[in-house]
Amino acid sequence: MHDVKGSLLESLTLADARRRRRLNRLLRKMARLDPVPPSGLSPRRRAMAAVLLLVLLLVGVWRLGLTGEDRAGFPDRPADAQARPIGNPPSQEVTSTAFDFLQTQPGSSEPVTYDPCAPIHLVVDPRTMVDKGMRMLEEAADEIRAATGLSLVVDGLTDTGASPGRTATSADGSTWTPVLVSWTDPDATPRLGGMTAGYAGSTAVERDGHRWYVTGVVMLDGPQIQQTLATDGWTAARSVLMHELGHLVGLGHVDARGQLMQPTRESGLDAWGDGDRAGLAAVGRGRCIDY
Ligand SMILES: [Zn+2]
16 A cells, blocks of 8 residues: 555546546656655655556555465366476576565574476456457566466466355366456455555465465456556556566565555656566476476
């Protein structure tokens, strides 16, 4: 959450496309004129700058239903699991600490991660999907694959949305439930109200004191991302998906400019920053599940 007054947020939320374009022009001008980060400004100017410079991506993290531990039994080893990690994150030339993990291992600062030896399967509920949304998702997934070494596989479409009763394993317990990417809207998903363009998170299971993410949910506000696409362009809209997939694989928010994992979208930023890359590499180096 950030500190912009609700009324200001609301006025931006309700702005029509023309007004948004005007704001964006103003924003670019301000960014050129005044590179001082918002924290260096007076409270009033800070609030104004926050409205102009930042678009809220997400309030908080996924804390409903799916987060936390699920101590249910492990299914059989997935048929497409490998003996070794399928890919590897790139080695880091720049060491940055501008990242945070959503969860860490019990008694340790090591992150909870997905199993790098098995693909992460995703299914897509396309109800409010933007134009070329599957391509946008694949491109965002590519950015995650390249930065983590994790294997994300988009299996296809589903007409089943998120439900609080979603479990980590299939009904017969034989497989992990695929990650659900749901293109939805604030009417169906009230947490997407206001400027929240999406939220995401994964479910951890634990065995012998070690935890792994095994499935998750990515909820996207289709109408809002469509508006971002129309006013700010493809890479800006795609960066929203990158941010949410960053949460999916285990990154939390970080208050550091230049990072896509900031809680608010930084104008003109549509690629991973050094901190994002360091964090993504770390969540790509998890332990494989020993089935
Ligand atoms: Zn976020």
